[in-house]
Amino acid sequence: MNDAMLAELADLYRDLHAHPELSFEEVRTAGIAGDRLRALGYTVTEGVGRTGVVGVLERGDGPTVLLRADMDALPVEEKTGLDYASTARSGDTPLMHACGHDMHVTALIGALGVLASQHDWAGKIVAVFQPAEEVGAGARAMVEDGLFDRWGTPDVVLGQHVAPIPAGVLGVRSGVSFAAADALRITLYGRGGHGSRPETTVDPVIMAAAVIQRLQTIVSREIAGSDVAVLTVGAIHAGDAANIIPDSAELRLSIRTFDEAVREKVLAAVERIVRAEAAAAGADREPAFETLHSFPAVRNDEAAIGRLSAAFGEHLPELLVVDPGAVTGSEDVGILALEAGAPCAYWILGGADPAPFAGKSSAEDIAAVTATLPSNHSPLFAPIIDPTIRIGVGALTTAARAWLVPGEGSAPASPTP
Ligand SMILES: [Zn+2]
Ligand SMILES: [Zn+2]
Missing domain, CATH: 3.30.70.360 (Alpha-Beta Plaits)
Known part of the structure; x- marks a missing residue:
């Protein structure tokens, strides 16, 4: 992905960030996702599970890969002071992308663009822009609206969540990862x-x-x-x-x-x-x-995580892949995997400015810095745009290709420790 594309995605991110929408009210966000996907050549269906969007790109025989981004924001008054900070309201309620779902949408649109431009893969991409994650209802709404009946049962469910660990670090864990x-x-x-x-x-x-x-x-x-x-x-x-x-x-x-x-x-x-x-x-x-x-627990599949870790290690060697442990936070991406009966591989995308972590090498030192940073849902939560978007796009693209490129996942390198 070149610098012009990254700059364009950064503009998209700032626009989404300045225009947060509550659960099941993601009309503007869904419209933007739909327009972008159509321009990239995806077949787009809007209004799935109320405000969800599904984009499909199919190239020959191969696995079906579901790539998921959630779209909703929170009733939080933004206090970051950023020049693209939200001043949006729903009635009297202030709104903010305090959980970083704007980053998830941006990274998925970027990855779908990269994948559309590549011709060495075979299979079907089902891109899911999901509403209402914060209230635990959006994944279920899309399933009940026929997500798997209409677009097929995926062979894997892939996605990521941005968190205040340093940009450049991916948190990848096998087994139960979210409560x-x-x-x-x-x-x-x-x-x-x-x-x-x-x-x-x-x-x-x-x-x-x-x-x-x-x-x-x-x-x-x-x-x-x-x-x-x-x-x-x-x-x-x-x-x-x-x-x-x-x-x-x-x-x-x-x-x-x-x-x-x-x-x-x-x-x-x-x-x-x-x-x-x-x-x-x-x-x-x-x-x-x-x-x-x-929300059911998010249980990452051992084989899928092995394949994902190998792909990250091989194609994104500059990134550090760590096991962040199971977190007591929750995520409704698990519903997509459970209802599809498909393996899930859902990882944490570092989004914090790496500068305060410079020279910190031990897990204790890194955790001590992380503890000083605003967490998801804080009015001060603010992922750093560069390199988080670039890494988020790279991680999603690499993950999808680990399933879609023939031979890519069959002989994994040893998983990154
Ligand atoms: Zn959240
Ligand atoms: Zn979230």
């Missing part, structure tokens, strides 16, 4: 009344208190010490006055797990405890459960 996240709203129904006459009521405040205490025994008493789960009650709402016993109480829970069996066990235990506490309180109405969002 599963489930958010629930639970409503406990009692029977309200005067605060002076509790004997005529079923008090949902007491019910909620008992539920919260008991929920904390799930991780400590039901999950093995060798397994990992986090259960947080992040919100509790009941009543408005000191002398009124309310009719209901609402709890909101966040649950993080790395293993599907552990996840199912925690979710089942939550429901069992909530129902049992309601019964113990003598509630005559069953509690209500609502899933606010649900």
Whole structure:
């Protein structure tokens, strides 16, 4: 990719950054992606899973490779002070690309341009510009809109997420890489009344208190010490006055797990405890459960990661490939892979200015610098444009070619440590 193309992609990135859109409102972003892909020769379908875009380029017989970028931004007021900082709002809500999805869109458009210009590959590229990752709903919406029925089941799902590790570093991990996240709203129904006459009521405040205490025994008493789960009650709402016993109480829970069996066990235990506490309180109405969002864990396939690491090592030897460990953050790209029954290879793209990391060679020193940088979702999150775009394009292109170029993945070099 030449300097003119990179400069053009940097302009695209700054434009996307200045025009963030909330989940399922990515109309402008989707329009830009659709126009760019059509100009590159891709067959484009818009409005997939509401605001998603699918672009297809097919050349002869070969594997189907799904390349995914998410498009949505966050309700965050940008404080970076950059000259391309967002001042956009949705109603009263300030908006910002605080998770770097603008970088994902830019890098995927760049990679699709590179791949379209190359003629040594065979197969099918299915480019997925996905809405609503932040609310855990966009991947599912695209699957339910027939993503795999209409464009085929992919042989691999590939994608990347920018993060505040130095530009020039790629985080590649086999196995579970991002936690599963489930958010629930639970409503406990009692029977309200005067605060002076509790004997005529079923008090949902007491019910909620008992539920919260008991929920904390799930991780400590039901999950093995060798397994990992986090259960947080992040919100509790009941009543408005000191002398009124309310009719209901609402709890909101966040649950993080790395293993599907552990996840199912925690979710089942939550429901069992909530129902049992309601019964113990003598509630005559069953509690209500609502899933606010649900992300499965992202499990990277061992063979796919081996192939990817070999390709990165061979074609991008100037980059450092490290195992970043499993992170408790979540990503709905796992839904695409799970629903397709396809291996997933999803990596972390370093996007931080490498300057503060100069001379830091130990993992501890690098982690110490990273800890001082704004994280994803911070109003100060600001990936460095160069070289992040160039590396993001190179990583996606290299990854796709590891499947699409005949012979490329069959004899991998030894994986980069
Ligand atoms: Zn995010
Ligand atoms: Zn994100």
